[in-house]
Amino acid sequence: MAENPLLDPAFLRRLADEVGTPFLFYDAEVLRKRIQVVKDLTSGESLVSRYAMKASSAHLILKEMKSQGIWIDAVSGNEILRAKRAGFAMGAEPPVVLLTADVFRDNALEVIREEKVVPNLGSIGQLATLRESGYEGPVGLRVNPGFGHGHVQACDTGGPSSKHGIWIDDLPRAIDEATRSGLPVTLLHAHVGSGPTQDEFNANVGRLAFLFRELIEKLPDCGAVSFGGGLPHSYRDPALVPDLAPLARTLRDAQASFSESAGRDMRVEIEPGRFFVAPCATLVSRVADRKSTRTNEKGQGHDFLMVDAGFVDLVRPAMYGSFHRMTVVGESLGPVRPWAVAGPLCESGDVFTRDDHELIQPRELPTPEPGDFLLLHDAGAYGAVMSSNYNSLGRAPQVWWDDGRAVLMSRRETLDDILAAECEQPLLGR
Numbered sequence: 001m002a003e004n005p006l007l008d009p010a011f012l013r014r015l016a017d018e019v020g021t022p023f024l025f026y027d028a029e030v031l032r033k034r035i036q037v038v039k040d041l042t043s044g045e046s047l048v049s050r051y052a053m054k055a056s057s058a059h060l061i062l063k064e065m066k067s068q069g070i071w072i073d074a075v076s077g078n079e080i081l082r083a084k085r086a087g088f089a090m091g092a093e094p095p096v097v098l099l100t101a102d103v104f105r106d107n108a109l110e111v112i113r114e115e116k117v118v119p120n121l122g123s124i125g126q127l128a129t130l131r132e133s134g135y136e137g138p139v140g141l142r143v144n145p146g147f148g149h150g151h152v153q154a155c156d157t158g159g160p161s162s163k164h165g166i167w168i169d170d171l172p173r174a175i176d177e178a179t180r181s182g183l184p185v186t187l188l189h190a191h192v193g194s195g196p197t198q199d200e201f202n203a204n205v206g207r208l209a210f211l212f213r214e215l216i217e218k219l220p221d222c223g224a225v226s227f228g229g230g231l232p233h234s235y236r237d238p239a240l241v242p243d244l245a246p247l248a249r250t251l252r253d254a255q256a257s258f259s260e261s262a263g264r265d266m267r268v269e270i271e272p273g274r275f276f277v278a279p280c281a282t283l284v285s286r287v288a289d290r291k292s293t294r295t296n297e298k299g300q301g302h303d304f305l306m307v308d309a310g311f312v313d314l315v316r317p318a319m320y321g322s323f324h325r326m327t328v329v330g331e332s333l334g335p336v337r338p339w340a341v342a343g344p345l346c347e348s349g350d351v352f353t354r355d356d357h358e359l360i361q362p363r364e365l366p367t368p369e370p371g372d373f374l375l376l377h378d379a380g381a382y383g384a385v386m387s388s389n390y391n392s393l394g395r396a397p398q399v400w401w402d403d404g405r406a407v408l409m410s411r412r413e414t415l416d417d418i419l420a421a422e423c424e425q426p427l428l429g430r
């Protein structure tokens, strides 16, 4: 892998002078390598990779996916329209863009009707909603197979406590309902793990393949099966790239077995989000200050490194206690010691070094001076897309780095951007 240009303090200072801090830095080369890994995984006949674009929907990312022949999984009407603007083909034949949504919200129904995008349904009631909206076309059914889970409790994608998909026992009823509504079921889908271990992921895919094989026989219109996303990314160890050969074999075997069972050629899909984009972006913050609390009788007390990025820029540590590697960059760093890294927000949870019990977990880092930089790595997935305007800070700019050239891919939001939707428009009453 090419040396990360952000490790050079002079380079960082020049970039920071241009766009200010904090900002997100995307390395196109790292993204392309990950896209290639996924493409290798689905390089056989009738195997397709979609990108779950909710992980990062910036236009340059979408453009890169499009140029590499990756398809799209969208979760909202607006995500479909963003994919359309990035040049992805609309329509159901083939369904290059799929809408997987538990609830149709805002313009979703209108967009799927107009763009003929196939909806992948997570509840039986959605069939009636679709029919009433005038939709006439194929549908996918997202199944909750009763197993599978995420990287933390709160991120539960399969099993009794997951909100996603149609519970496996209700599937026959969903199929009846679809048939009655004249909506052919062309896709069977399950997404059972967001970031578990690689072995768990492979095992889940194997169990699903077994389940799907039986279901396909009852679905004469079904031409595709999707195993969803959830390919894990190793946030702690960048050198740990999983061996995907067993998964590639499972996918090829599943394709052959589904096709045999159905008596027709079946497409097999996966739709990773995180794995595609997690490593390609770094959140760059500037160290504002250092301060300490005095240790009390319970041993609580920390040395805080105050930085100008907060959970408005990267919410995963505050939301899930997620781990992000950190690097301090400066010309003359002091000794390594445990630091609690905290941001600017008026919220005590604005700490990047937390565990999943919301406790502060200081990190061994060299001691920087104010004005030095602190990098938060692997911020490409669920980073910018989950950013917010809490404290009216304006979303951070995004910089695209490709072949020695830096391009601003979104500028820092201004107060006018933040206020753009505010109004005083009369609605009801006198």
Ligand SMILES: *Cc1c(COP(=O)(O)O)cnc(C)c1O
Pocket (backbone or CB within 6 Å): 052, 054, 055, 073, 100, 191, 193, 194, 195, 228, 229, 230, 231, 271, 272, 273, 274, 275, 381
């Ligand atoms: C979120 C999601 C994905 C992507 O999950 P990752 O863990 O980012 O790979 C794929 N499919 C569906 C339906 C999802 O909801």
